[in-house]
Structure formats: C-alpha cells, structure tokens
Amino acid sequence: MSAKTLYDKLWDSHVVRQEADGTALIYIDRQLVHEVTSPQAFEGLKLARRQPWRTVSMLAVPDHNVPTANRAAGIADPISRLQVETLDANCAEFGITEFKMGDIRQGVVHVMGPEQGATLPGMTVVCGDSHTSTHGAFAALAHGIGTSEVEHVMATQCLVAKKSKAMLVRVEGALGKGVTAKDMALAVIGRIGTAGGTGYAMEFAGSTVRGLSMEGRMTLCNMAIEAGARAGMVAVDDITIEYLKGRPYAPQANLWEAAVTYWRTLRSDEGAQFDTVLELDAGAIRPQVTWGTSPEMVVSIDGRVPDPVNAPDAVKRGDWERALQYMGLQANTPINQINIDKVFIGSCTNGRIEDMRAAAAVAKGRKVAASVKLAMVVPGSGLVKAQAEREGLDRIFIEAGFEWRDPGCSMCLAMNDDRLAPGERCASTSNRNFEGRQGQGGRTHLVSPEMAAAAAIAGHFVDVGTL
Amino acid sequence: MQKFTLLNGLVAPLDRANVDTDAIIPKQFLKSIQRAGFGPNAFDEWRYLDHGEPGMDNSKRPLNPDFVLNQLRYQGAQILLTRENFGCGSSREHAPWALEDYGFRVIIAPSFADIFFNNCFKNGMLPIRLDSAIVDELFKAVEANEGYKLTVDLERQVIAMPDGREIAFEVDAFRKHCLLNGFDDIGLTLQHVDDIKSFEEKHRAAQPWLYA
Ligand code: SF4
Numbered sequence: 102m103s104a105k106t107l108y109d110k111l112w113d114s115h116v117v118r119q120e121a122d123g124t125a126l127i128y129i130d131r132q133l134v135h136e137v138t139s140p141q142a143f144e145g146l147k148l149a150r151r152q153p154w155r156t157v158s159m160l161a162v163p164d165h166n167v168p169t170a171n172r173a174a175g176i177a178d179p180i181s182r183l184q185v186e187t188l189d190a191n192c193a194e195f196g197i198t199e200f201k202m203g204d205i206r207q208g209v210v211h212v213m214g215p216e217q218g219a220t221l222p223g224m225t226v227v228c229g230d231s232h233t234s235t236h237g238a239f240a241a242l243a244h245g246i247g248t249s250e251v252e253h254v255m256a257t258q259c260l261v262a263k264k265s266k267a268m269l270v271r272v273e274g275a276l277g278k279g280v281t282a283k284d285m286a287l288a289v290i291g292r293i294g295t296a297g298g299t300g301y302a303m304e305f306a307g308s309t310v311r312g313l314s315m316e317g318r319m320t321l322c323n324m325a326i327e328a329g330a331r332a333g334m335v336a337v338d339d340i341t342i343e344y345l346k347g348r349p350y351a352p353q354a355n356l357w358e359a360a361v362t363y364w365r366t367l368r369s370d371e372g373a374q375f376d377t378v379l380e381l382d383a384g385a386i387r388p389q390v391t392w393g394t395s396p397e398m399v400v401s402i403d404g405r406v407p408d409p410v411n412a413p414d415a416v417k418r419g420d421w422e423r424a425l426q427y428m429g430l431q432a433n434t435p436i437n438q439i440n441i442d443k444v445f446i447g448s449c450t451n452g453r454i455e456d457m458r459a460a461a462a463v464a465k466g467r468k469v470a471a472s473v474k475l476a477m478v479v480p481g482s483g484l485v486k487a488q489a490e491r492e493g494l495d496r497i498f499i500e501a502g503f504e505w506r507d508p509g510c511s512m513c514l515a516m517n518d519d520r521l522a523p524g525e526r527c528a529s530t531s532n533r534n535f536e537g538r539q540g541q542g543g544r545t546h547l548v549s550p551e552m553a554a555a556a557a558i559a560g561h562f563v564d565v566g567t568l
Numbered sequence: 569m570q571k572f573t574l575l576n577g578l579v580a581p582l583d584r585a586n587v588d589t590d591a592i593i594p595k596q597f598l599k600s601i602q603r604a605g606f607g608p609n610a611f612d613e614w615r616y617l618d619h620g621e622p623g624m625d626n627s628k629r630p631l632n633p634d635f636v637l638n639q640l641r642y643q644g645a646q647i648l649l650t651r652e653n654f655g656c657g658s659s660r661e662h663a664p665w666a667l668e669d670y671g672f673r674v675i676i677a678p679s680f681a682d683i684f685f686n687n688c689f690k691n692g693m694l695p696i697r698l699d700s701a702i703v704d705e706l707f708k709a710v711e712a713n714e715g716y717k718l719t720v721d722l723e724r725q726v727i728a729m730p731d732g733r734e735i736a737f738e739v740d741a742f743r744k745h746c747l748l749n750g751f752d753d754i755g756l757t758l759q760h761v762d763d764i765k766s767f768e769e770k771h772r773a774a775q776p777w778l779y780a
Pocket of ligand 1: 164165209210211230232448449450509510513514531532
C-alpha cells in the first residue's frame with residue numbers, strides 16, 4: 102500500500118460512498134453547535150419533520166452572544182437573548198446536551214470541545230463556524246460548515262464533500278524569545294496570503310510543531326482557515342494523548358488502550374506525497390503584528406507599515422491604500438510607534454489556560470498604561486477561568502489594571518456588548534482584523550497574548566522579548 | 569431549493585479582493601433566527617452612511633453615494649462581478665442568504681473562499697471561477713457599457729457576452745445536477761440510508777469508543 106498522509110487516513114476512514122465525479126458522503130462523528138448558525142437548521146429539521154440521526158454526537162453551547170460581565174442579570178439585548186433561548190429550546194426539544202450560560206463548562210465552542218475531550222483523534226468534527234479547524238490539532242478532520250450543512254449533518258450524520266488537496270507546512274527549529282504559535286500562524290499567512298490555503302487541508306509538522314503544547318497546536322490550526330484552508334491538522338503524539346487522558350468525553354478504562362493504539366497511527370507515513378510543501382525556519386519568525394484589514398497584512402514588530410507604492414500589483418495597491426485609510430495609519434510608520442486604545446485577550450485562538458498564563462507573566466508586577474482605555478481578559482471557558490483563578494492569574498491581571506471577565510467570544514466579533522468605538526485601535530489576540538469586526542469603525546491589530554499584554558503595558562506595540 | 573438553469577442578468581462590479589463575509593453581512597444581523605430578509609443589510613457598512621441594527625427601517629437610512637451598488641445603473645443586478653478570495657472569513661450562511669435576498673444569483677470571481685463557495689450552491693446560487701484576465705476584461709466591459717448584461721447557461725456551462733462570444737466555466741457534476749433540478753441535499757442523501765447504516769456498523773466495530 103502506498104504511503105498516506107494524515108489527511109488521507111482521516112478521509113478514507115470516513116467515506117460512506119463516493120460518486121464518479123469525486124463527490125463523497127463522509128460520515129461525521131461529532132457536531133458542535135452554537136446559537137448563531139443553528140436556529141435555521143433546527144427550523145429546517147422541524148419543517149421537514151425530520152429527527153436528528155444521532156443526538157449523542159452533538160454538543161451545544163452558547164458563546165457568541167453571551168455577556169462577559171454582570172452575567173447574573175442575563176442578556177440585555179432582546180434579540181441576542183432570543184437567539185440563546187432558541188438554542189436552549191431546540192436542545193431541550195431534541196435531547197441535545199448543552200452547556201448553558203450558567204454552567205462552568207460553558208465557553209467558546211472551540212475551547213469547550215477539546216477541553217471536554219469531545220474532540221478525539223481520528224474523528225470528523227464539524228460546526229457551523231469556520232474556526233472548527235481548531236480541532237484538527239488532535240489529528241481530527243475538522244472543518245467549518247454552513248447552516249444548510251449543519252442541518253444536513255443533523256439529519257443524516259453525513260456531509261457531502263469533495264476531497265481537498267494536501268499541504269504540508271513544516272516548521273523546524275527553536276522559536277525565539279516571545280515568539281509563539283500565534284506568530285507562526287501569522288507568519289504562514291503573511292507568506293502564502295489569506296487564499297494561499299484555499300482548496301487545501303493543511304498539516305502542520307516539524308520539530309517546532311511537535312514542541313508545541315496542545316494549546317499552541319490549537320492556535321495554529323485555528324488560524325488555518327485564515328490562510329484559506331478549511332482544515333488544519335497535527336499528528337498524534339504523546340502530548341496529544343497526555344492532554345486527553347481523563348477528560349470527561351475521552352474513552353474510559355478498557356477502551357482507552359485500544360483508542361490510543363489506533364490514535365498512534367494517525368500521522369503521515371514516511372514518504373507520503375503532499376500537493377504543496379511549505380518550509381519555515383522557526384528561528385526566523387519574529388513577533389507578528391497585523392497592520393491592515395486582512396490577516397495577510399502582517400509584519401514583524403521590527404517592521405514598518407508598508408507603502409502601497411511597493412504593492413506587487415494594482416489590485417493589491419488599492420487594497421493596501423484602503424486598509425491604511427481604514428486603519429488610520431501612515432505608510433512607513435514603525436510598528437512599535439503605533440499607540441493603542443484597547444486590548445482584548447481571549448477568543449478561540451488565544452483564550453486557553455496557557456494563553457492566560459503567558460499574558461499574566463507579562464502583566465505581573467506591571468501596570469496598564471494610562472493611555473489605554475480598556476484592557477480586557479476573557480477566558481475561553483468557565484473551566485479556563487476557574488483554573489486561572491486557582492493559579493492567581495486573575496489577581497495579577499486585576500492588579501495590573503486589566504478587567505477579568507466571564508467566558509465567551511466577546512470582542513473577537515463584538516456580537517455582545519464588548520466592542521470598539523469607531524476609530525478605536527485594539528491589540529487583539531483574536532483571529533480576524535476585518536473592517537468592523539470588533540465594532541463598526543474599530544481598528545484591530547492581531548497579536549499573540551504576550552504581545553497584547555506588552556502593548557497594554559507600553560500603550561503601544563513593543564517587542565515582548567525586550568520588555 | 570430554487571432551480572438554476574439559465575439567467576440573463578445585469579452585472580454589477582465590486583472591484584475589491586478578499587471581500588469577507590463580515591462585510592457581506594455584518595454580525596449584528598446574525599442575531600436573527602430567520603433565514604430570510606437579509607437582503608436590505610447586504611454590505612450594510614459600505615452601503616449606508618449610518619450604523620445599521622436589526623429592526624431598523626432600511627428604506628429610511630441614508631445611502632452611501634460612493635458605494636458602487638448604490639449607483640442607479642446597477643439597480644436590479646443579478647450577477648456580481650468581483651475579485652480574488654470572495655467570501656473569505658466566517659462560515660456564516662447568512663452571507664449567501666443576504667446576496668440572494670438582494671437579488672444576486674451568480675457571482676463571478678477569480679477565486680472564492682471554500683465554505684462560502686459551498687454555501688452558495690445550497691441556496692440556488694451559482695459561483696463561477698474565471699481566469700483573472702477574463703475577470704479583468706469583464707470589469708472593463710461592465711464599466712464602459714451601461715446596462716451590461718451576461719447570459720449564464722448552466723446546462724452548457726457557458727457565459728454568453730453581448731457580442732456573442734462565449735466563456736466556458738467549470739462546475740462539479742453533482743452540484744450542477746442539484747442546481748439544475750433544485751434538489752435539496754438532505755433528500756438526496758437520505759436515499760442512501762442503508763449505506764450510512766452499514767458504514768456506521770463498520771465504524772463502530774473499528775472505533776467502539778466513539779459510540780461508548
Ligand atoms: S472566539 Fe471569535 S472566532 Fe472564535 S468562535 Fe467566537 S467569534 Fe468565532
């Protein structure tokens with residue numbers, strides 16, 4: 102048998118049937134559900150008088166609309182509240198497990214799933230959310246789907262799909278001081294562009310990736326979609342297995358050993374062929390900061406805002422000019438001279454315990470600059486929050502002048518009350534710097550948690566390695 | 569699902585790359601639990617001068633005169649011509665819902681983001697990938713000729729230009745079949761219930777922990 106990639110193995114083990122043109126039905130092991138992209142799918146099921154195929158494969162959580170402060174008061178915005186209540190009602194009606202707003206397990210769907218062990222190696226995982234790629238960190242085939250597909254998976258346990266091409270991103274070497282998985286992800290996107298991974302499933306490999314914790318690998322896979330790849334993935338190793346051991350939804354007792362034996366086969370074979378291979382030297386990656394309105398508009402902290410006259414073509418020049426105007430930036434400004442108004446640490450990219458620790462290590466014994474209006478830390482889940490509090494991280498943040506909030510998507514996309522005012526500039530650990538993403542007219546710069554904390558302290562971007 | 573067979577429609581140009589789904593339908597409108605009614609808020613932040621919220625009377629809001637789709641000559645357009653990586657970002661199907669509700673049935677671009685591309689087909693819309701050079705030519709033609717229309721023939725997989733020239737395009741056989749007939753995927757998949765059940769049995773035997 103010829104050598105297979107990890108993606109081949111995951112794909113092959115889930116094909117239910119295949120049509121002549123390559124269109125396949127693939128079986129889905131896990132569907133995660135949140136309040137924003139599910140109501141119309143449930144509605145569709147009900148209209149067609151269909152039942153979910155396998156309710157135990159689903160796990161639901163409200164995250165996008167939930168408030169991150171004064172939660173006892175409930176959701177003030179009636180439209181947001183209705184959406185969360187609709188999720189509650191649908192889950193109750195169909196018997197789907199849901200971690201509601203008051204549950205300590207509630208959090209951003211992509212933080213909650215792995216934390217519960219609900220994402221396992223070898224699974225296919227879908228969710229009506231593009232950052233489902235996150236779960237690929239566990240050697241799962243995980244990708245975001247639209248609401249019609251959410252309904253399709255509910256009704257049939259399958260997805261209509263076509264196999265993607267395979268890309269290998271190999272990163273070798275040691276990361277420099279203050280350089281993280283987030284910087285690796287942004288460096289990849291800077292290199293290949295936001296469409297560079299379109300049509301590919303992207304596997305991250307190499308000694309640098311093997312050296313990352315599961316949190317770091319999730320950050321990397323989370324951002325695969327920002328490079329255009331629907332799925333990101335990392336092979337199974339001891340770190341994967343260690344992370345999963347004892348998690349509530351992980352296999353127990355007698356099944357654990359059998360599962361681990363199988364999981365260990367989930368890596369690309371020696372000599373497996375990829376359609377594209379990208380090699381990166383970890384040592385050459387510096388802390389990254391985006392300057393524009395697309396994650397590919399990124400430079401290192403030592404860099405400057407680029408000048409549109411140097412854009413590679415006319416379309417790009419137009420994009421750069423528009424981005425500079427929106428961002429209120431002058432070409433050639435050194436990145437470390439850009440002042441910020443707000444800081445957001447959280448999201449499914451960087452809202453895990455390791456991110457909290459990294460940011461707290463920078464904040465410890467320091468103070469948020471007086472010029473910064475708001476610096477908020479939003480843990481990715483109730484369990485992350487509780488763990489951070491056990492470690493005293495909340496006190497470090499609060500003493501430094503950060504706000505310590507309740508878990509949810511929060512200012513990653515500003516569907517709740519946490520948002521930027523027009524013109525405000527934010528250092529954010531989230532994944533998208535699109536126009537208006539964090540509030541209409543808001544200006545987002547994507548960075549790692551360390552870099553966000555450092556920016557909060559300095560009032561402008563600064564190389565955390567020199568702080 | 570509505571069928572798509574043949575369309576002769578007015579073309580509107582949106583000359584930007586990387587148009588993301590946040591721009592196509594801003595997040596505040598995602599709070600709706602309905603599937604319809606997103607059209608008036610398509611491209612909301614570019615289209616209006618004020619800030620839009622759900623429940624507003626959009627007909628009373630000030631339009632941004634600089635936004636291309638607000639120009640008189642493009643009213644009633646059914647074909648959207650745009651640039652690379654259209655529909656990137658969030659997986660929200662509200663984006664194709666909004667474009668469809670606005671009146672677009674065809675989107676032409678050099679490339680699309682995967683999830684968006686997929687979502688279009690689920691809603692009776694046809695996204696067409698064409699060479700950048702051809703897209704460039706179409707942009708010039710649209711801008712130079714008021715009332716510029718194209719005819720999109722899905723059966724024959726060609727776009728006919730006003731001068732009679734034809735541009736061929738690719739589309740997956742399965743997706744084409746569904747669009748031409750207006751088939752909904754769930755109904756089709758449920759014809760294979762036996763296959764799914766026998767797969768499930770095999771899968772359970774191989775990875776019993778997934779069913780524990
Ligand atoms: S944290 Fe942001 S990117 Fe992640 S699921 Fe929530 S809104 Fe989406």
